Amino acid sequence: MTIFDRIYKLSKKTSQALLKDKSLTELEDTDLFSEEAKIHIQQNLSHEEIRKNIEILNQIDKEKDWKKVSSNIKPNKKASKIQAYKIAASIILLVSLVYAISIQHSQKVLDSKVADTKIEIGINKATLTLNDGSDIFLEKGSSYKTKTVHSNGEQLIYANEHKAVSETSYNYLTVPRGGQFQIKLSDNTKVWLNSDSKLKYPVTFKEGEPRSVELVYGEAYFDVSSSKVNNKMPFKVISQMQDVEVLGTKFNIKAYADKNYVYTTLVEGVVTVTTGKTTEYLNPGMQSILNKEDKNIVTSPVDVSYYISWTKGLFSFKDKPLKDIMLVLSRWYDVEVSFENTALEKVKFNGVLNKNQTISDILNGIKNTKFINTYEIENKTITIK
Amino acid sequence: MLRGKPQHMTSEKYKTLFDDLYPSLCLFANRYLKDLDTSKDVVQDVFIKTWERKVSHPNYNAIKSFLYTSVKNKSLDYLRSKYHKNTIITPDTDFYKIQTKEHFLSEMVIVDVYANLESAMKSLPNKCEQILRFSLNEYTNNEIAEELSITINTVKTQKRIAYKKLRNALSHLNSFFTFF
Numbered sequence: 363m364t365i366f367d368r369i370y371k372l373s374k375k376t377s378q379a380l381l382k383d384k385s386l387t388e389l390e391d392t393d394l395f396s397e398e399a400k401i402h403i404q405q406n407l408s409h410e411e412i413r414k415n416i417e418i419l420n421q422i423d424k425e426k427d428w429k430k431v432s433s434n435i436k437p438n439k440k441a442s443k444i445q446a447y448k449i450a451a452s453i454i455l456l457v458s459l460v461y462a463i464s465i466q467h468s469q470k471v472l473d474s475k476v477a478d479t480k481i482e483i484g485i486n487k488a489t490l491t492l493n494d495g496s497d498i499f500l501e502k503g504s505s506y507k508t509k510t511v512h513s514n515g516e517q518l519i520y521a522n523e524h525k526a527v528s529e530t531s532y533n534y535l536t537v538p539r540g541g542q543f544q545i546k547l548s549d550n551t552k553v554w555l556n557s558d559s560k561l562k563y564p565v566t567f568k569e570g571e572p573r574s575v576e577l578v579y580g581e582a583y584f585d586v587s588s589s590k591v592n593n594k595m596p597f598k599v600i601s602q603m604q605d606v607e608v609l610g611t612k613f614n615i616k617a618y619a620d621k622n623y624v625y626t627t628l629v630e631g632v633v634t635v636t637t638g639k640t641t642e643y644l645n646p647g648m649q650s651i652l653n654k655e656d657k658n659i660v661t662s663p664v665d666v667s668y669y670i671s672w673t674k675g676l677f678s679f680k681d682k683p684l685k686d687i688m689l690v691l692s693r694w695y696d697v698e699v700s701f702e703n704t705a706l707e708k709v710k711f712n713g714v715l716n717k718n719q720t721i722s723d724i725l726n727g728i729k730n731t732k733f734i735n736t737y738e739i740e741n742k743t744i745t746i747k
Numbered sequence: 748m749l750r751g752k753p754q755h756m757t758s759e760k761y762k763t764l765f766d767d768l769y770p771s772l773c774l775f776a777n778r779y780l781k782d783l784d785t786s787k788d789v790v791q792d793v794f795i796k797t798w799e800r801k802v803s804h805p806n807y808n809a810i811k812s813f814l815y816t817s818v819k820n821k822s823l824d825y826l827r828s829k830y831h832k833n834t835i836i837t838p839d840t841d842f843y844k845i846q847t848k849e850h851f852l853s854e855m856v857i858v859d860v861y862a863n864l865e866s867a868m869k870s871l872p873n874k875c876e877q878i879l880r881f882s883l884n885e886y887t888n889n890e891i892a893e894e895l896s897i898t899i900n901t902v903k904t905q906k907r908i909a910y911k912k913l914r915n916a917l918s919h920l921n922s923f924f925t926f927f
Contacts, residue, residue, distance in 0.1 A: 364808075364809075364812070365852070366808060366809075366811075366812035366815075366855075367808055369852055369855050369856055369859070370808060370811075370859060372856055373855075373856045373859035373860045373863060374859075374863065376856065376860050377859075377860050377863035377864055377867070378914070380860065380864065381864070381867070381910070381913050381914060382914060389856075394852065395849065395852070395853060396849065399849050399850075399852075399853045402853055403853050403856055403857055406857045407857065407860060409883075412860075412861060412864060412883070413883045413884060413885075415774060415858075415861045416861060416864065416865050416868075416883065418774055418777065418783065419770045419771065419774055419861065419862070419865050420865075421783070422769070422770040422773050422774075422787070424765070424766050424769055424770065427769065427787060427791060428762060428765055428766075428769075430791055431765065431791050431794045431795055432758065432762070434791075434795045435758065435761070435794075435795055435798040435799070623843075651843070653843065658847055658849075660843070660846055660847060662846075
């Protein structure tokens with residue numbers, strides 16, 4: 363019996379119960395739905411709702427609409443209305459932020475108040491926390507070197523060792539707001555850490571055991587070295603409420619503590635995303651979105667380039683609300699953002715931003731689209747108006 | 748039951764399938780799109796595409812499920828493309844929720860119940876059906892009697908017959924679907 367057969371059986375029993383004015387026991391007892399969904403169904407089966415919906419059913423003129431369908435089900439038809447909608451929507455897409463920014467009108471539209479700004483462009487910086495709890499600050503221009511690890515201030519590289527260790531010692535790498543960092547683990551796996559992110563990992567992976575690291579919070583892009591050269595040991599990333607297991611692949615995980623969703627985007631290979639009892643397989647080009655509240659996972663195809671561009675010195679946005687864009691920028695420029703008019707939070711933009719631009723360049727670009735009137739910068743707070 | 752492959756289905760049979768499922772699929776699409784005209788366009792498009800693709804289905808339930816799934820996907824696609832415009836949109840959480848499988852299945856149950864009740868009513872003799880429709884529109888027995896120029900007792904008797912017939916109709920609900 364397929365899930366649909368079970369659905370039809372349930373709706374038949376429910377229809378019968380409704381006509382007999384009996385309680386909907388079949389619905390109450392089913393394991394097909396959560397309690398929340400059962401309440402949703404019951405609310406829609408009140409007398410009032412049934413009456414309203416049967417009325418809509420009766421409004422539909424089958425004969426008239428069949429003529430539209432039957433004239434189209436012979437060979438050589440014209441494009442359907444839905445296709446026309448899609449074309450219209452993609453034309454609208456062409457109006458994009460990238461255009462506005464690349465043009466960079468030199469004349470200023472409306473004066474933007476910029477007072478006492480100390481806002482800097484993000485740079486490579488991070489704090490390395492050793493097993494004994496001591497902190498080492500890494501930044502462009504500084505260097506650090508021990509037997510197992512060295513850094514030039516731009517990235518951290520662990521020695522590729524295969525010695526048997528009795529006790530695993532862990533290091534943490536914490537990237538602050540306004541920073542980013544690259545790390546090469548002892549199995550040659552490369553990890554890019556975005557602003558405001560923290561990774562926990564063993565100094566050396568134990569032989570014969572799965573390689574496991576933890577994205578404590580934030581965003582990271584993993585280029586995992588193949589399990590073929592690692593005694594077939596899978597690589598596992600633990601993050602908020604989910605585990606991702608892989609055999610050598612490239613993927614991005616975005617799991618900020620203050621956001622409700624965890625995004626896992628696969629570039630190459632195959633990964634499994636597990637939360638509780640649910641496991642989803644991702645193929646390249648797929649993204650899973652885990653809802654931290656109800657632990658539901660939704661997967662859908664995405665353009666992965668938008669989700670990994672941050673590792674290549676760019677921020678790319680497609681169809682993103684300004685609020686989400688400003689959140690990403692606030693981490694890179696270490697600023698706070700507030701909206702005077704909250705309706706502006708939902709205005710959607712496309713765009714490619716260079717991470718080396720100043721925050722004012724980007725804000726002027728957004729302003730030039732005329733979707734926002736102006737902005738103000740005071741200390742480290744930006745107000746969108 | 749629908750036997751064989753749809754490429755062997757005549758357009759007359761396809762019409763029967765359309766008659767049977769088109770209104771409830773429109774109602775179903777409308778629950779996502781909140782616009783009946785767009786919903787009709789979506790469902791017509793699905794019927795056209797399904798015919799073109801000549802997808803093979805082992806039985807009636809399978810083709811029904813296929814149509815429901817296609818209408819759901821098209822409706823969500825439409826909503827997504829609508830969101831591409833730089834306009835103010837509804838909160839993301841709602842849109843997230845309506846994309847879940849559980850939401851899809853619960854909407855299927857709801858719409859299938861409406862369709863069952865409607866087709867059970869259609870199976871009634873004219874007078875019974877008329878009286879029941881008045882009653883669903885919250886007319887009292889008195890008002891129905893006045894409207895149809897019959898006595899209250901006739902209304903009551905007809906209602907009793909209607910409910911009895913409906914129960915029978917529903918216990919043989921599958922028989923509605925055996926005309927293929």
